[in-house]
Amino acid sequence: RFLLNTLLQMYGKCGDIAAACRVFDQIKDPNVFSSAILIAVFANNGHLEGALPVFERMRECDIVSFNTILQALAQHSKLDQAKFLFDSMPEHNTVSGNTILSAYAQSGHYAYAEAVFESMPRVDTITCTAMASAYSASGKIEQAKALLNLIPEKDCVAWNVTLTAYAAEGNLERCKQIFLDMPEKDVVSWTALLQAYSLAGDVEAAAWAFDSMPEHDSIASSNMLHAFASSGHLADARAVYDRAPGPSTAAGNAMVAAYGMHGDVHAAVATFYA
RNA sequence: CCCUGUGAAUC
16 A cells, blocks of 8 residues: 555656546555545645545545645635635644645735734744745845744755845845855755845856856746846847756746847747747 | 645746
């Protein structure tokens, strides 16, 4: 059953719902994990209506599955339904609180996010990171920093949020310092640094960050592209576009916008259809 | 063995 659960999850990640269902039917005695994974398969592929029957058929209601559905509602911007589910769930754990807090934060309902935060009996690194990010996004930089300082062992994501909080403040020196001091860095850290340089108008430094990062994803590329284009380096922007990973609509959009900004309609149209 | 947090572009 271990193996079948894993297989189930793999099909789910590929978006193959039919195959996942066939695997589930072969499991003789599905446990909470099997059902929870199947629910996540439906929910993460945008088929909540398929998830609900599985949920109802489970012997005991599993809080993880409640959380999965909560998250699915949040991702489809059904915030009022998410809140209703949150209020009617038999119990909450930290993940439940984190999920509804983030849902509010990501939709710009910062006051609601804060209310959830204050009502949570227990918080973890994810709670504090999510709330700090909400403070930072709503311009309350001091509160964000204060909360981040309370995290005992910051992980990479918490450090990334710290970095962007200082970037939002325009404190480039502190950004560099934090970046150097971070124990682990990932693409997001590099991109946040790149963006901090770019906002400060230092395209050279942004380009340095871009060239130094171990891997480029579409967000890093479109940020770099935009930094070049908005400072008049159209040829450099084009070079980034040509090397951008995969069929990226993000980099494509940025490139079209870049040509548009420079009044080159023909190139913009050509890129659009490329 | 399952659920939650961080970086853009769309002048």
